[in-house]
Structures are given as structure tokens and as C-alpha cells.
Amino acid sequence: MTRTVNILDLGARCLGEKALELVRELKRSQDGNLPPYNEDGIRQVVEEMRALFEQNQLEVRATTDGERGLLSGIQLRHACLERNQRCLLAYVHHRMTRIRDYRWQTGSVLPPSFRLSLCEQEIQWFTHYNRSLATYMRSIAPTGLDLTQHLQPPKSLLVEVRCLEDYGEFEMEDGTVVLLHKNTQHYLPRSQCEPLIRQGVLEHIH
Amino acid sequence: MSSLTQSSSSTPSYSSGVPSSAAHYRQPPAAAGGAGDFFDLGDILASQQRVPAQFEQTVYRLGFLDAQSSGEHIQSGAKMELPLWLARALGGRRRNIVRIDLPKQYRQQQRDILRADANVVDLFKQGPYFYLMGVKLLFFDHMERSDLAKSLLETFLNRFRRIMDTSHHAFSSDVTMFTTRLDETERVLFHIGQRSVAAMEKWERGRSHRIEASDVVQKRRKRKRED
Numbered sequence: 054m055t056r057t058v059n060i061l062d063l064g065a066r067c068l069g070e071k072a073l074e075l076v077r078e079l080k081r082s083q084d085g086n087l088p089p090y091n092e093d094g095i096r097q098v099v100e101e102m103r104a105l106f107e108q109n110q111l112e113v114r115a116t117t118d119g120e121r122g123l124l125s126g127i128q129l130r131h132a133c134l135e136r137n138q139r140c141l142l143a144y145v146h147h148r149m150t151r152i153r154d155y156r157w158q159t160g161s162v163l164p165p166s167f168r169l170s171l172c173e174q175e176i177q178w179f180t181h182y183n184r185s186l187a188t189y190m191r192s193i194a195p196t197g198l199d200l201t202q203h204l205q206p207p208k209s210l211l212v213e214v215r216c217l218e219d220y221g222e223f224e225m226e227d228g229t230v231v232l233l234h235k236n237t238q239h240y241l242p243r244s245q246c247e248p249l250i251r252q253g254v255l256e257h258i259h
Numbered sequence: 260m261s262s263l264t265q266s267s268s269s270t271p272s273y274s275s276g277v278p279s280s281a282a283h284y285r286q287p288p289a290a291a292g293g294a295g296d297f298f299d300l301g302d303i304l305a306s307q308q309r310v311p312a313q314f315e316q317t318v319y320r321l322g323f324l325d326a327q328s329s330g331e332h333i334q335s336g337a338k339m340e341l342p343l344w345l346a347r348a349l350g351g352r353r354r355n356i357v358r359i360d361l362p363k364q365y366r367q368q369q370r371d372i373l374r375a376d377a378n379v380v381d382l383f384k385q386g387p388y389f390y391l392m393g394v395k396l397l398f399f400d401h402m403e404r405s406d407l408a409k410s411l412l413e414t415f416l417n418r419f420r421r422i423m424d425t426s427h428h429a430f431s432s433d434v435t436m437f438t439t440r441l442d443e444t445e446r447v448l449f450h451i452g453q454r455s456v457a458a459m460e461k462w463e464r465g466r467s468h469r470i471e472a473s474d475v476v477q478k479r480r481k482r483k484r485e486d
Contacts, residue, residue: 167475
């Protein structure tokens with residue numbers, strides 16, 4: 054009993070403040086990369102919620118036993134519970150949306166810098182998403198159709214590109230191999246190099 | 260759910276080479292019943308702002324919430340600043356554990372200033388989510404409710420023209436002095452305006468068909484350069 058009250062006391066001045074901190078963290082980072090998954094923050098919020106819930110259980114039991122006047126306190130704690138729940142769900146959901154956007158922007162392989170800020174479950178989710186997207190794309194046409202390609206209508210089959218970094222050998226669908234060296238220019242099939250342009254390896258010149 | 264469909268509809272925006280952060284500039288949803296979009300970060304932050312409230316009932320064993328008194332219970336009549344979400348849960352139209360008052364920036368005096376000239380007011384300072392919060396306050400049964408609603412709408416209309424103008428024409432000049440005075444909703448509109456000008460310019464130069472590196476990659480590159 055005393056322990057519960059203590060935890061509550063810690064958060065008393067700022068009920069729901071820790072959950073809000075998670076939301077703020079995401080909001081701040083909107084233009085940059087995804088911040089690391091804040092496991093510690095989440096755990097603290099869940100702990101706060103557990104304390105609130107236990108206290109409410111106690112008081113509900115007391116009320117059914119005939120004690121009066123506790124209802125408004127229960128309502129207050131319940132509101133805090135719902136608030137925390139909303140913050141947590143928004144946190145997870147927002148991250149999921151961004152990871153999904155990433156799949157469409159840069160392809161099925163997560164760059165290591167991005168991967169580091171995901172938690173185990175998020176990586177798992179990404180793999181599942183990849184898999185179902187691939188299954189779907191295979192199923193829509195007899196030969197399959199890559200939906201992430203041609204996000205804008207193509208005007209030509211071949212495009213002129215310049216290499217921005219040393220990428221190494223790149224094998225195309227027909228088997229020809231191109232050596233992508235920094236600052237070299239190539240004339241390649243658009244569909245083949247579109248992902249590389251999106252990843253920033255190539256630059257579309259013309 | 261609505262946020263899901265919204266952001267997936269933003270996917271095609273990669274094609275125009277416009278930063279895909281359309282999802283981030285996502286327009287705050289109309290918070291009709293004051294509830295807003297459940298997953299919207301802006302909405303959550305907006306509902307954290309505090310409103311002055313007075314307790315109408317005694318709340319037992321939660322005295323520690325009130326920093327001013329050391330009692331075990333919150334006495335009926337105690338005054339406290341509560342975050343909007345809490346006030347809403349305790350003082351909605353049906354429940355009446357607390358009664359709320361309008362925060363300073365929404366009171367008569369401030370509304371008069373806004374009516375005189377809305378363009379000179381720094382709305383960001385008045386709570387970064389001035390409109391969102393204002394709309395949420397309409398949820399409460401407050402005497403000045405209809406006045407507040409009118410004032411919010413008028414303020415928005417009066418400022419909107421200037422925002423659109425600036426976002427379309429001050430493209431290459433420094434607008435930070437202007438944008439720091441906008442509330443978050445207005446900033447979203449401002450960015451939409453700027454993005455559309457950029458897209459138009461690109462189209463005029465015949466560059467809209469060019470494939471560009473994705474937004475995330477571009478940002479990372481910028482950061483590397485800064486390092």
C-alpha cells in the first residue's frame with residue numbers, strides 16, 4: 054500500500070507527464086531521424102499506470118463495500134489511465150507509420166543507423182510488413198508488379214545518372230554488370246536505378 | 260484510423276519530389292467534439308495546456324495534487340490549474356466535479372485585442388496550439404462560449420490572408436520573424452503554401468519528372484555536411 058502511494062507521489066505533481074515526454078520526443082524529431090525507442094520511458098509510464106489501476110481497484114472495492122465519496126477520485130485516476138494509454142498508443146503508432154514510410158522511400162533494407170533506433174518488435178514488424186507487401190506485389194500480376202517503382206509516371210526508358218558514392222558492381226535484370234564509381238556517369242534503364250536514386254547513391258541528371 | 264488513411268494517402272507525394280514529410284505537416288484534424296484525432300501528436304500536446312479550474316466536490320485522498328495545500332483531500336472550492344484533458348474528464352457537460360474558467364489568452368480582454376488587429380498578436384506565445392486548444396474549450400459549458408467561437412473564427416480569417424500571402428511570395432527571403440508568431444496550425448498552412456510554390460517552380464523549369472533522393476536520405480546528407 055505505502056509503496057503504491059509513493060510511486061503515485063512521484064508523479065503527483067505531473068500526472069501523465071512522463072507519457073507526454075514520449076510524445077514530445079517524437080514531435081521534436083519530426084524532421085530528422087527516428088529517435089531510439091524509449092524503453093525506459095515506456096516502462097515508467099506502464100508502472101505509473103499499474104499504480105493508478107491498483108489504487109482504483111482498492112477504492113472500487115471499498116465503494117462496493119459501502120464507503121462513500123471515493124467516486125470522484127476514481128474518475129480522476131481513470132482519466133489519467135486513459136490519457137497515458139492514449140500517449141503510449143500514439144507513440145507506438147506514430148513510430149510504426151514512420152517505419153512504414155521508410156519502406157516506401159528507401160526500400161526493403163533498413164540502413165544501420167536507422168535500425169539501431171528500433172526495438173526488437175519494431176524490427177519484427179518491419180520484416181512482416183516487408184513480407185506481406187512482397188506477397189501482395191507478387192500476386193497482382195502474372196509476373197508480379199513492383200508497386201514501389203514509378204512513383205511518378207516515367208517519360209523515358211533510360212535515364213542519365215551520376216554516381217555520388219562508390220557503390221561497386223551493380224547487376225541489372227538482364228545480367229549486365231555496371232561498375233558504379235564515384236563521379237562516373239551512366240545511361241541506365243530507369244526502372245533499375247530508381248531505387249538507387251531514392252537511396253541517394255545515384256543522382257538523376259537527365 | 261483516420262490518421263492511417265491520411266498518411267497512406269500521402270505516399271504518392273514522394274513522386275512530386277516534395278518531401279514526404281507531408282505526413283508530418285499533416286493538417287490537424289478538425290476537432291469537432293473536442294476529441295480530435297486519437298493518434299495525433301499535436302492534438303495530444305494541445306490538450307496538455309492548463310486551464311484554471313475550481314473543484315465543486317471534495318475529492319478524497321488526492322490532496323497531494325494540490326501543491327498549495329498539505330491536506331489529505333482536495334476540498335470543494337479549491338482552485339487549481341489542470342491540464343485540459345483532465346479538466347475535460349472531470350468537468351464535462353454531464354459531470355461536474357470541477358468547473359473551469361477560460362485561460363487568460365481566451366478571455367474578453369484578449370479577444371478585444373484580437374478583434375482590433377489579429378495580425379500583430381504573437382499566437383505562438385499564447386500557447387503553441389491556440390486554435391486547437393480554443394476549439395477544445397468550446398466543449399465546456401461556459402458562459403462566453405459563443406463569443407469565443409466567434410472570436411476564434413474571426414481571428415483565423417483575419418490572419419489567414421497574410422499567411423497565404425507571405426508563404427507564396429516571400430519564398431527566398433527570411434521569414435522567421437513572421438513564422439515565429441504563428442500558432443502550430445498556421446505553421447502547417449504556411450508550409451503547405453511554400454511547398455506548393457516550390458512544386459510549381461519545379462514544374463515551370465521542367466524538372467518535375469526528375470527522380471529525387473528520398474526525403475530521409477536528403478536530410479541525412481545535409482546533416483553530414485553540417486558535421
